[in-house]
Amino acid sequence: MNIDAFSDRYKVRLLTEADAGAVFELCKNNTIYYKYCPPFVTVQSVLADMKALPPRKTAKDKYYIGFYEEKKLTAVMDFIDDYPEPKIAFIGFFMTDVSVQNKGLGTEIISCLCDYLTTLSYSAVRLCWVKGNPQAEHFWVKNYFVPVSETKSSAADRVIMAERRLLRT
Template sequence: MASEALQAVLDLLLLDLDFEVVKAGHVQENQASKRLLAKMGFQLVAQKKPTKRLLVSRLSLITMNCIGRSGRTAMVIELHNLSSRFKVRKLTDADLEQVLALYQTNPLYFEHFPPLPSLASLANDLVDCPPGKELSDKYFLGFWDQDSLVAVLDLIDGYPAADTAYIGLFMVEQAYQGRGLGSTLVEEIIAGLPGRLKKVRLGYVSSNPQAKAFWIKCGFSYLAEKELACIPVTLAERWIEQ
């Protein structure tokens, strides 16, 4: 079977030879290859046009980051460290309807930071990165209670500085709110970040008192004011206790 053969190659590269990153490419229109590589844990990094020697189709470059048996720590963020209660994985196109449903349970957020979300805007959220960062630095994550999407986190590794993680969005499904779950999850996320990261930064809409109260509760301190899409945003930061 192709999946068993590919897994054997990955085991050789990632475990026996102690590589930390494996990159592969597949023709974008080849859904069988896409499903096989996704099953093996690969994540989308970028899309590019092939050279004339390749098929006249765009290639999707994908990557998987792992830790070898030697115990040498990879530079990636280990998703299993981010929650003791929920399953954490990177979100894909297949999850967008559930993500949209979660967003729609939080209308107050979009009252302060329009426009309303759509499947098209979420598809952009999957790949949107700040200047100088790549998709390999982006962790657009879902926190799952079995088949239920509980929370969404958009985190950029190493932004705006190498020792900083940036939270672009954190949202909890409305049905799970009011129990202290959000702040508890933030604590676990921060505690689960690798030691090379020293602080976490984020921005919230200045006119949203609920957002301000939540992030202050989570230990974030005022840093500065800026405008994002003509909307006043408060930057806040928290140092990570080592």
């Protein structure tokens, strides 16, 4: 997976433990997200998220990445390759800095990522949002993610699993 291709606009790189403080600074202002997905973020929870894996996956399939404009961390994504099955990508987490929100930048990142995955013949991108979170739901539906089922996850008791199909028919 070539993470450089995830964005035309931003420099994309893998985040490490040394970046946990910067990730925390980005996350802590996203109060709507943590209202629906408690507990509130800490540096320790960021460090745990950097290593967290879904069932049956290993670290080689996980890309915990930052999108940088110059030196400013603008967005964070937890990308899991080939989950839950080959040629489906799973976004475990996606968050932008509140200072750049509602300007179309989140949509631009997701569009570019989906275009790239289409060139790799991926069939879909999958993710979950906590049921009732208006910000997350509006964003993902606007970005062509279609609810598939209501389920339970480690994040919350009621989450909507949604999918964006990629292959053109």
